[in-house]
Amino acid sequence: MSNPNPLPFPEATHWKVGQSGNPGGKPVSARNRLTTRFLYDLAADFEEHGKAAIVKCREEKPDVYIKAIAALCPKEIEVTRPLQELDATELLAAVRALEGYLATGPAQAGVIEPGSGDTVN
Numbered sequence: 001m002s003n004p005n006p007l008p009f010p011e012a013t014h015w016k017v018g019q020s021g022n023p024g025g026k027p028v029s030a031r032n033r034l035t036t037r038f039l040y041d042l043a044a045d046f047e048e049h050g051k052a053a054i055v056k057c058r059e060e061k062p063d064v065y066i067k068a069i070a071a072l073c074p075k076e077i078e079v080t081r082p083l084q085e086l087d088a089t090e091l092l093a094a095v096r097a098l099e100g101y102l103a104t105g106p107a108q109a110g111v112i113e114p115g116s117g118d119t120v121n
Contacts, residue, residue: 046053058065083091 054065057068083094086094
């Protein structure tokens, strides 16, 4: 396929190696300063109005409330199955241990139930 533009591209308009198209560029860490300042201001506002704003949003704009929750959820969740890594003997031993635990109850197995008043010595 031939070049649709038969005229050569002028060499004077090519960037030289190491040369930027924006020599002034963005000031060092300008974006970071802006982001940092915004996050501090947002945190201060949330300290003062956060809970009330969340309640108001939930009651008056439930669609926006749900979108905010969805935005905070991870995009991907890694599902692991640790029991698949056990061979049949190890799995059977784990099942037997669990059966023993269920048969004797947590107190006899040395497990303290939350709220039972028992303490670990």
